[in-house]
Amino acid sequence: MFQQQARQERYDTIKALHSCKMTENVVVSAHVLKMKGYIDNLDGLGFQLSQELATDLILNSLPESYGQFVMNYNMNEMEKSILELHTMFKIA
Template identity: 65%
Template sequence: MVPTLRIVLKQEKKNYVLEKKLPEKPKTNAQHAERNAWEKHSNDTVDVCCFMLATMNSDLQKQYENVDSPIDMITSLKGMFQEQARTERYQTVKTLIECKLPKNSPVSPHVIKMMGYIDNLAKLDCPISQELATDLILQSLPSSFDQFVMNYNMNT
């Protein structure tokens, strides 16, 4: 949600609302420009909250419909989903490290499966380098590929 939201808000010139909380309402004797700036920020905050709610599923909408600050919404959502992402990241790394090509099995589907795990790590904000990905794939091959691995390493 957040990357798409930031694109829309940037185009609408409302992205500042995600970094800068709405200040307290100015006093009635405040300068006209100060009151106008606060009014714009207040209206933009409402718009951004509505944009955010519109992108959520109905359960999250109900949970966040009374939250008045986009910053508070994002902070809460990060806290809610960060642990879930951490668990998924751990499981993906564990599966990737434990992945071994069984003897006499085709290599191509095995490599495609491992690349899926590697891509998933990137989506979970945990990218690994191409070099490490290659090493993990080579390490996953059975001993019958030792000569291939040695040749590969000598020629790179």
């Protein structure tokens, strides 16, 4: 029974994570922290995402206005933790 509940929670969390799209009027910091919460929840359920996948999901969820940031991030082949990425957004 516990396994079924954990599976449903994992499914719901993945669904929420994949449907997360930031709109222009949302503060990027809050958006990244929301997505980090989903990623941390998955980790707690024993379903750890790689750092690269987590970063790609966050970058993919951003609106077009962050296109230049995403392009620079990818061109410079940066590998940052989610918290480091969060700090970069706050500075940008």
